[in-house]
Every structure is written in structure tokens, then in C-alpha cells.
Amino acid sequence: MARKLVAAAVAVAVAAFFLLAVSGAAELHGGVRAPLLMTKESRRSVVSTDAGSITSVDVNDDSRARGSYHLEFITMEPSSLFLPVLLHADMLFYVHTGKGRVYTSVREDHEKERVEHMDVERGDVSVVEKGSVFYVQSRPSPAEESLQIHLIFVTVDDEGNSEKASNEAYSIIGDLVHGFTAKILQKGFGVSEETIQAIKRVEKPPLIIPFLHNNEMMETHTWIRRITSNTHDELANKNKKNKNKKFNFFKAKPDVENCNGWSTILTHKDLKALKSSHIEAFMVNLSKGSMTGPHWNPSASEIAIVIHGQGMVQVVCPNKAPSETYQCKETNFRVEEGDVVAVPRHRPMSHMSYNNGSLVLVGFSSITRKNLQWLAGKNSLLQTIDQEILALALNVPKSIVKDLMRSQSEPIILDCTSCAEKLEEKMEEEEVYEA
Incomplete structure (x- = not known):
């Protein structure tokens, strides 16, 4: 069971990373920019x-x-x-x-x-x-x-x-x-x-x-x-x-499945042909009003194709420090069937389905180290930090940190009713303000 949950966590994290972009741009080394969507x-x-x-x-x-x-x-x-x-x-x-x-x-x-x-x-x-x-x-x-x-x-x-x-x-x-x-x-x-x-x-x-x-x-x-x-x-x-x-994907037993959706990751253990190809794949199916937990991939860029439905994605920058060459900014965007999304490493994100429909994507990537990192839940990277130190980093009382770190049992596919709708409203408000 533990192995299945870890595999599923990888699947969803990889999946989420692929959904990154409708209007944003990704920074490459040397300040070069390329489209996410x-x-x-x-x-x-x-x-x-x-x-x-x-x-x-x-x-x-x-x-x-x-x-x-x-x-x-x-x-x-x-x-x-x-x-x-x-x-x-x-x-x-x-x-x-x-x-x-x-x-x-x-x-x-x-x-x-x-x-x-x-x-x-x-x-x-x-x-x-x-x-x-x-x-x-x-x-x-x-x-x-x-x-x-x-x-x-x-x-x-x-x-x-x-x-x-x-x-x-x-x-x-x-x-x-x-x-x-x-x-x-x-x-x-x-x-x-x-x-x-x-x-x-x-x-x-x-x-x-x-x-x-x-x-x-x-x-x-x-x-x-x-x-x-x-x-x-x-x-x-x-x-x-x-x-x-x-x-x-549709005939296999999902690695993780609950009322909020399911996810399956495909490795060489499931398909021998993958062993020498340096490629792996995944599928994530979010039910109505659901989300993947916030996470990022520190070692690999990945690609996903939206094969059904529509959704919203939120991406944040891993570094807020101002720089002439570092041009990352938080991005909220909408994705729909047929879109291809490329997500660079280091970019924390989460994606959401609307209340009126599911969101399904299939993703591919070259195999590197499987060390996807989660921001929330029992596998959160924040769990490794002393709570007193974390309180200082967030500039909040330790009691707030204790409440924050009460781990969810499964930080992979979660209920998030109206999250996509509210994020879209926020995106539209920002566009009007910038105009």
C-alpha cells in the first residue's frame, strides 16, 4: 500500500506539473523565456x-x-x-x-x-x-x-x-x-x-x-x-x-482513487518497453470541484496534454528576489482539451477542475530522479523543518505553524469546491487592473 501511495503521489505530482500555462512564460537558463502553454x-x-x-x-x-x-x-x-x-x-x-x-x-x-x-x-x-x-x-x-x-x-x-x-x-x-x-x-x-x-x-x-x-x-x-x-x-x-x-490507462487499477478522482503512473514495472526508453507516463482524472495538492519537481521538466475537460492552474515562483535576468511571476490560467503544457523544474503549482465537469490529462517526461516535493500533507517538505524555525520563516506564531502542519492523510487529490471558479475570477480581475 505504501509503495502504491508513493507511486501515485509521483503520478499526480508529475501530472500537475504538466498543466502549467495559458498565458504565462517559463524562464530558462540565462533569462531566456519560452511559453508554458x-x-x-x-x-x-x-x-x-x-x-x-x-x-x-x-x-x-x-x-x-x-x-x-x-x-x-x-x-x-x-x-x-x-x-x-x-x-x-x-x-x-x-x-x-x-x-x-x-x-x-x-x-x-x-x-x-x-x-x-x-x-x-x-x-x-x-x-x-x-x-x-x-x-x-x-x-x-x-x-x-x-x-x-x-x-x-x-x-x-x-x-x-x-x-x-x-x-x-x-x-x-x-x-x-x-x-x-x-x-x-x-x-x-x-x-x-x-x-x-x-x-x-x-x-x-x-x-x-x-x-x-x-x-x-x-x-x-x-x-x-x-x-x-x-x-x-x-x-x-x-x-x-x-x-x-x-x-x-482505462483498464488498469489506479494507484490512487477516491471520490475526488484517480491517478495512475506508468513505469517499466508495468510496461517492459519503458525500461530502456528513459520515458514514463501518467494519467490524472480529477472529478468535479477537485484539485491536486501544491507541489513541485526539482529535477525534471515535464509535458502534459489535456485530453478532456477544462480547469484552472496556479503556478508560483520559487524565488521572489528581484533580478534583471529572473523574470518569473505568479501565473493563473485556464486550460482546456487539446492544450499542451510544459512545466519547468522548480515551479510550485496546483491544478483544479470546475464544479461542473472533470479534468483529465495524460503526461510524459524523461526519467530523472523521482523526488517530487509536496508543500502540504504528510509528505510535505515543511515537515522536515523545526516548527520554531518554520514559524520564524513565515513570521507567524508557533501555534499557527502547529495548526498548519496537521498533516492530511492523502495530500494528492483533494476536494476543492469552487476553487477553479474563484481562481478564474481572480485572474480576470488582475487582467482588468493591468489593462
């Missing part, structure tokens, strides 16, 4: 076709000069194909809506590679290692909703530290072939000039294309054949095999 509308368009679309955003890390994370959001219509790419960084993906099949290359030894596939649905999360081939097929049924997958690419060094993540998180396989001259390709593949010219003459397709045959669904497509031909034992073996390849 990337709204859904601010994403860059990468691909837009009738078969689907891709948008992207880069997220800055507070310990690097440039972005350390690259996120892409894939939307695929039923019966479409995301063409093969070669990954340049470890990638963690989360299935937001729909169903599909993910294909990845697996190296069996130093010479031979093969392709494996995995059927995915809403709530699934998995990892694909850099150097792998990756492509996706959406379920071939007009009745299905679109397949939406969120991707995050993280580059790490040998010691597990986050490096700069390239905007070119992958190479399109078609581009790799088309990039060489005809002569090089002819000699490399040992084929005729006509074969190479047949490849060179055609236009490169967009990254997402319809997967149709004579304008109709391919009834004999491998997807259908494999599903209908599998016996009960084959399906059981496949499910057992895939158990260590993916994890579903």
Missing part, C-alpha cells in the same frame, strides 16, 4: 489530407538552449494508412480515440529484422525505440471514429539525461529512397535502370493516405483476414504476448 490552435500543420492530418509542437526544456521534446498529433480517418517512417528518437505514443493497428520493426539479431504488429484502442500507451520502422493502419470500418494518436519524442544521452530533440523526429521511408541518385540506387539494389526510373518518376505521396481498393474497403485485406482466421488460442497467445508491449 501551447494551445491546440497554435500547433503547426505537418500534413492535411482527406485521409487524415498531423500537427506538431516543440517543447522547451528549462535546462537546455532549445527544445528537448517534439510532439505530434496524428488523426486518421477509417481505412487509412500512416506510411512507414524511421524513428530518430525513442517515441512514446498514446491512443486518444479510435482503433487501429501499429506496426514496428524488431531486430532479432545483428543482421535480421522483422515487423511486428499490435492492435490498439483508446487509452493504450506504448513505446517504440529509435531506429525502428513505424507505421499505422486505422480500422477499416466507416462506422468507426477517427484514430487519434499522440506521439512524444525524447532524445536522451547514455546517462538518461534529456538532450535536444530534433524537429525531424523521423525520416519518411520514401524520402530515404528518393534522396539518392538513380545510379546509386541501381547499383545499391542491383536492379535495372527501368525499375529505378519507375520509382523516380512518380510523385511522393503524403504521409497519410487512403487505404482503399476500387474506392471500396478491401474485404480481403490482411486486417480482416488475420482477425477472422485467428482461433481462440491464437488470440489468447497474442494478447499474452502484447501484454508487455502496451498498457491501457
